[in-house]
Every structure is written in C-alpha cells, then in structure tokens.
Amino acid sequence: xxxKIKYSIIFILLTFLFVSCEDYLEKYPLNNPSDATFxxxxxxxxxxxTGCYNAMWTSVQGMPFHLVFDQISDxxxxxxxSALQAIGRGSADSRNSDIVSLWTDLYKGIAKCNYVLANMExxxxxxxxxxxxxxxAEVRFLxxxxxxxxxxxxxxxxxxxxxxxxxxxNIARSSKADVVDFILTELDECANDLPQENDPLAGRATKGxxxxxMSRVALYNEKWDTAIxxxxxxxxxxxxxxxxxxxxxxxxxxxxxESKEIILSVQFLKGEHMHSMFRFFGTRxxxxxxxxxxxxxxxxxxECTDGLQIDESPLFDPQHPYENRDPRLGYTFSLSGSIFLxxxxxxxxxxxxxxxxxxxPPKRIANLEATHxxxxxxxxxxxxxxxxxxxxxxxxxxxxxxxxxxxEVLLNYAEAKISSGSIDQSVLDAINKxxxxxxxxxxxxxxxxxxxxxxxxxxxxxxxxxxxxLRLFDIKRxxxxxxxxxxxxxxxxxxxxxxxxxxVDEYGTSYYDNIPIAQQGESADFxxxxxxxxxxDKNRDYLWPIPYIEMDTNPEMVQNPGYGE
Numbered sequence: 001x002x003x004k005i006k007y008s009i010i011f012i013l014l015t016f017l018f019v020s021c022e023d024y025l026e027k028y029p030l031n032n033p034s035d036a037t038f039x040x041x042x043x044x045x046x047x048x049x050t051g052c053y054n055a056m057w058t059s060v061q062g063m064p065f066h067l068v069f070d071q072i073s074d075x076x077x078x079x080x081x082s083a084l085q086a087i088g089r090g091s092a093d094s095r096n097s098d099i100v101s102l103w104t105d106l107y108k109g110i111a112k113c114n115y116v117l118a119n120m121e122x123x124x125x126x127x128x129x130x131x132x133x134x135x136x137a138e139v140r141f142l143x144x145x146x147x148x149x150x151x152x153x154x155x156x157x158x159x160x161x162x163x164x165x166x167x168x169x170n171i172a173r174s175s176k177a178d179v180v181d182f183i184l185t186e187l188d189e190c191a192n193d194l195p196q197e198n199d200p201l202a203g204r205a206t207k208g209x210x211x212x213x214m215s216r217v218a219l220y221n222e223k224w225d226t227a228i229x230x231x232x233x234x235x236x237x238x239x240x241x242x243x244x245x246x247x248x249x250x251x252x253x254x255x256x257x258e259s260k261e262i263i264l265s266v267q268f269l270k271g272e273h274m275h276s277m278f279r280f281f282g283t284r285x286x287x288x289x290x291x292x293x294x295x296x297x298x299x300x301x302x303e304c305t306d307g308l309q310i311d312e313s314p315l316f317d318p319q320h321p322y323e324n325r326d327p328r329l330g331y332t333f334s335l336s337g338s339i340f341l342x343x344x345x346x347x348x349x350x351x352x353x354x355x356x357x358x359x360x361p362p363k364r365i366a367n368l369e370a371t372h373x374x375x376x377x378x379x380x381x382x383x384x385x386x387x388x389x390x391x392x393x394x395x396x397x398x399x400x401x402x403x404x405x406x407x408e409v410l411l412n413y414a415e416a417k418i419s420s421g422s423i424d425q426s427v428l429d430a431i432n433k434x435x436x437x438x439x440x441x442x443x444x445x446x447x448x449x450x451x452x453x454x455x456x457x458x459x460x461x462x463x464x465x466x467x468x469x470l471r472l473f474d475i476k477r478x479x480x481x482x483x484x485x486x487x488x489x490x491x492x493x494x495x496x497x498x499x500x501x502x503x504v505d506e507y508g509t510s511y512y513d514n515i516p517i518a519q520q521g522e523s524a525d526f527x528x529x530x531x532x533x534x535x536x537d538k539n540r541d542y543l544w545p546i547p548y549i550e551m552d553t554n555p556e557m558v559q560n561p562g563y564g565e
Contacts (some may be wrong), residue, residue: 026512039186040122042131048116049135052142053203055109055268056403060062060084060098061274063106063292064401065234065384066149069472069545074484074509075298076471077532079291081378085316090485090535094545094563103547104152106146108469113143114163137193141205141213146184148217151179152473155543155560172556173546179295180221187214188230194312198241198257203267203400204442208234208241212263212404215412220477224420231413232404234263235430242406246438249331252384254399261406268398271539278390278397281382283334283374284368285340285354287394294467295377296490296528300501302329307443309508311501327440330464334381336492339387345369347376348524358388377531383465407434407464416456425450434464455506462508476542484509485536490517491529498528537562 039045057467060068061084070076072088079085083098092099097421116139136212143161150157152198152206159174173267174182191210200452218227243260245442268274283559285333303326304313315324334340334346342358347369353365369375390397417427432444445456461474475481490512501509509564518527540562 012436013335039119040126042123042127045116045123045127045132045135046562048120051359052109052116052139053113055105055139055142055146056203057268057273058102058109059103059275060102062395064275064277064278065102065268066403067277067465067467067469069469070467073294073471073475074481074487075301075466075511076382077293077378077489078293079171079374082129088485088534089532089540090537091462094548094559095543098462098545099151099544100163100549103150103550104312105469106150106162110143110160111163112199113146113341113454114161115137117143117147117466118163131191134195140186140190140206141194141210144183144190145213147179148213151176151183152220152476153544154374154546158557168279170554170556172439173533173558177221180217180223183217184214184223187211187217188293194243196237197236198260198263198267198473200260200262201267203265206266207403208237210262212406212409212430213417215409216404219412219416222419224416227412227416228420231409231416234409237415238406242409242435244433246408248328248437248439249383251402251405253387254389257400262400262402263405263409264403265401268399270393270396270398274394274396274398276397277385277401278387280341281334281384281386282341282394283343283345283381284372285343285356285365286388286391288341290375292376292382294380294382295531296380296492297510297512298466299333299335299380299504299508300457300504301459302326303442303459303463305442310506316501318499318501321497325465326442328463330383331439332383333385336379336382340381340383341386341391345381347379347492358391377491377529378489382467391525401467408470409466410434411457411461411464414453415461418450418453421450423450423453427453431460459506459508476505478565480507480509481542482536482538485534488517488530488534489532491524491531493523493524493526493528516541 039048058065061082068084072084073079073470078088083096086092086096087098089113101415117136121134147480156173156176157179158171159179160171172294185212190209194205194207195208200205212232215227215234218230222402241260242263245251245256245259247260251261252261280292281290284291303309304315305324305326310316314474318324322337323327330338334345336345338345339357343356344354346354346367349370351367351370355362356365376470385399385401387399390399404544410433414427414430417423428445436441436444445455462471475484498515500514502512502515504510512528516527518524518529543560544557546557546562551559
C-alpha cells in the first residue's frame with residue numbers, strides 16, 4: 001500500500017482533469033483519460049480504487065482524523081486555542097472549521113466512491129472477473145466506512161449513493177437508522193468479494209476488516225445479534241489471520257506494524273502522506289509540543305495489579321500513584337517518573353534537571369517538562385504513536401495508525417453478548433484474552449453477574465483502547481457524556497500528589513470531591529489544577545451541528561437540535 005499511496009494523488013487529478021473533444025475531431029485526449037472511457041481497463045480501475053482510499057488520510061490539525069476524537073472526550077484535551085478545543089469545551093457551532101472540514105472531506109471520499117461505482121462497468125469486459133469484483137467491494141467498503149463516521153457524529157445525513165448533478169444536489173437527510181442499515185448491508189455484501197488474507201502493511205479492505213467495522217457499527221447502534229455474528233466471523237480466523245500481539249506497546253510503534261492484531265491501518269509514507277503525532281505527543285525535551293494531552297484524571301481509571309480500582313485496592317500508594325498498576329497505564333501515558341523518548345519524564349515542579357539517556361553516557365539536562373510554560377498542563381502525556389525513530393522529523397512520521405484491531409473486536413463481541421443477555425464463558429474468554437496477554441497479565445474476570453460484567457467491559461474498553469479515537473463514541477452511546485464532559489479537565493499538583501485516592505465510579509471515571517482543587521488565583525503547588533472548564537448540553541451536544549454551508553445552500557437540510565437554523 002505504501003508504494004501505491006502516490007496513486008491516490010494521481011486519481012484526484014485524473015477525476016478533475018477529464019477533458020472533452022470537439023465532435024469533428026472524433027478522438028479522445030491522448031495525454032489524459034477521457035470521461036467517456038476512464039475505468040475501461042484494469043490499470044485505470046486499480047488507480048481509481050486506490051484513490052478512493054484518499055479520505056483515509058484526512059487529518060484534523062495534522063492528526064489522523066480517526067484518532068482525534070479522544071482529544072475532545074473526557075480523557076483528552078487539545079491545548080491549542082483551536083476549533084478542536086472548542087468542540088471539547090462545548091462551544092462549537094456550525095461554522096467550526098474542523099467540523100466543516102471533516103464533513104467535507106468525508107463526503108469527498110464518498111463522491112469518489114460513487115464515481116467509481118457508477119462508471120466501472122466500462123471495463124467489465126476488459127478486467128478479470130475477480131479483480132473487478134474485489135475492486136467494487138473495496139469501494140463499497142470505503143463508502144460505508146466514511147458514512148459510519150458521518151452517522152455517529154451528525155446522526156442522519158444525506159445518503160448519496162451515485163454521482164449528482166448540480167440540479168440534484170439538494171438532498172434531505174436520511175434517518176440515522178436508514179444510514180446505519182445501509183452501512184451494515186454494504187459491509188455484509190462486500191465482504192463476499194474481499195480477500196481473506198490479512199496483510200497489516202497493505203492497508204486495504206479485507207473480509208476481516210468489513211466484519212470488524214460491521215461489529216463496531218452494529219454495537220454502536222444496539223444491533224446486538226449483528227455485532228455478535230460479525231465479530232464471530234473475525235474470531236473464527238484467530239490463529240490464521242488474526243491474533244493478539246504479545247507486546248501491547250509495540251502495536252503503536254514501528255516495531256509492531258506487522259502485528260496480526262492489526263485488522264486495518266492507515267498507511268503513511270514519507271514524501272507522500274505523513275502525520276505529526278510525534279510533535280503532538282512528544283515532550284518538550286524531545287522537541288515535541290505535547291499539545292494533545294490526556295486529562296490527569298484519566299490515569300486514575302486504570303486498576304491496580306490486584307484487579308481493584310485505586311480507591312479500593314490496598315496496593316495503591318497515593319504518593320507513588322503509578323506503581324502496582326495495570327501495565328497498560330504506562331503503555332498508554334507518559335507518566336511522571338518514567339523514561340519516555342529517551343528522557344527521564346518528570347513533571348514535579350522542583351525537578352529542574354532530568355536525565356537524557358539518548359546520550360552515552362547519559363547526561364543531566366534542563367528539565368523543560370517542569371519549567372517550560374507550555375509543557376505540563378496536566379502532568380502526563382500520551383505515549384502511543386510517539387516513536388523515538390521520528391525524533392529528527394517530528395512532523396513527518398510515517399508510522400501507520402490503527403483503524404481497528406482484533407482486541408476491539410473481542411470487546412465488541414463481549415459487550416454485545418452482555419447487552420443481549422446471552423452471557424456465557426465465551427464472554428469471559430474474550431475479555432480475559434486481552435487482560436492476560438503476556439505484556440499485560442492482569443487478573444482474569446470470573447464474575448458472570450450481568451451488571452458487574454456490563455461495567456467491567458466498559459472499563460476494559462477504556463484501559464485497552466484509550467488514545468485510539470473510540471472514547472468519544474463510547475461515552476455518547478452509553479449516555480454518560482452529559483456527566484463526564486461536564487467535569488473540568490484537571491492537571492496534577494505541581495509539587496505533590498493527592499494524599500488519598502479520588503472516588504472512582506463503575507465506569508472508571510474519577511471524581512475529586514475529596515481532594516483540594518485550586519480555584520482561580522490560588523497556587524496549584526499542592527492542589528489539583530483546573531486546566532479547562534467544559535460544558536456539555538445533553539439536549540444538543542450528543543450530535544455535531546450540520547455545517548453552515550450546507551444549511552445555506554441546501555433548502556432540504558434540517559439542522560440538529562440546539563444549533564439554530
């Protein structure tokens with residue numbers, strides 16, 4: 001796939017450079033494809049299909065779009081005074097530039113797919129049957145994938161399945177239920193013609209990818225039977241095509257890009273498509289900006305190694321809060337006292353110097369994590385997708401980013417089984433495979449109580465999938481966004497830790513009613529720091545606003561509640 005990324009750029013040009021000829025010439029262009037003949041051979045079709053993947057590289061402020069949503073959830077924060085920050089803060093409107101851009105880019109991807117599907121019959125007699133069928137299936141997969149995000153973010157959206165003329169452009173919104181049914185049907189049918197082989201470095205649609213996304217879409221929309229059956233199809237390929245990686249951390253580093261846990265990832269290539277995750281997550285000492293940050297309270301969610309929450313476990317030491325914890329805590333976050341990107345990562349306000357282990361022998365250097373004005377707003381950072389191999393080109397990472405992996409499918413299966421009331425041993429097996437992978441080794445779940453399992457799997461999604469772009473959708477579909485998104489984003493005490501654990505609820509959400517929080521003008525040396533005050537209107541913010549340009553130009557469009565006309 002990396003070697004073919006350039007074709008996406010070519011296809012964009014081709015689709016807009018079709019030229020017509022004067023009738024008297026009776027010949028097609030010699031240096032560009034003709035609108036009358038394009039897609040009439042295998043080479044053109046393969047280029048066009050590759051071009052349909054282009055929307056997968058959509059970014060939001062330089063961050064791959066499918067990963068950005070955690071930064072506007074209860075576990076993340078965008079430090080920049082940006083359109084993204086406004087969404088997380090609850091002050092976004094229909095002119096928010098990130099909302100407008102994401103809507104536009106996803107529909108551009110859909111338009112490319114519709115063009116190919118409407119015109120590929122031109123080559124039906126010239127292209128091998130299997131190539132033709134697989135190409136069509138890939139495009140249908142991509143179109144369904146793009147609609148999946150539109151439906152979850154905006155609710156009902158215009159369901160466009162063919163190229164439109166200007167006179168046909170004013171289309172009313174379909175219901176979300178109809179869009180979801182379309183997505184599930186497309187994924188189910190296209191899987192028949194997609195390859196089964198899983199190549200993590202291909203970045204192409206497969207049977208497993210179609211069934212995996214299908215399990216996610218069905219779960220999000222409470223279609224439990226479909227979520228279970230589609231997940232089971234992926235699970236049936238365990239051991240041949242898919243398996244959990246023994247090394248959790250490697251999944252998000254160059255070292256793990258070939259893992260069979262990866263079902264679908266976005267492929268990046270220097271000089272073609274790159275991202276800036278190292279700069280967003282890397283520390284100041286490592287030449288990063290850490291401007292996409294986890295909330296401090298997110299780290300208090302992970303269990304102790306005995307499987308108990310920190311407000312219940314005798315293993316929890318408030319003055320050494322990251323000891324005796326689920327190893328995924330340290331794999332997900334850069335924690336004070338750890339080594340991150342070759343530096344001692346220390347956010348205590350008095351730690352004016354730290355160790356640089358990138359030098360041989362290691363040397364003491366000025367600790368920017370304690371002294372830089374924009375370094376440690378929350379006291380912790382993201383560790384996933386920050387690989388030291390990118391240290392000399394912080395904006396030019398070609399580290400592939402995961403869209404969906406096998407662990408999520410197992411959790412989709414477990415949650416759907418629990419929600420449908422069909423709890424059996426397979427539910428515990430699915431969750432415990434994740435909890436007990438060799439690099440994690442957390443105590444297995446043993447309860448079969450439906451209520452306990454409901455919360456256990458929801459916490460497990462937080463432990464396993466944080467920083468992978470799924471948290472915003474989880475808190476919305478569970479109906480808890482109105483609670484957790486009305487909590488402030490907190491930062492650590494600059495010169496201490498709380499003397500007691502916060503209160504942790506059944507979802508793994510931490511509350512600090514029993515811990516001092518600095519108010520405006522107060523010192524945060526020995527009190528929690530308020531980084532951002534947020535607001536979430538339960539009557540409005542479960543959906544994003546339809547972009548203003550759509551409202552202005554399409555009289556058939558109806559705005560989501562709470563955003564005006």
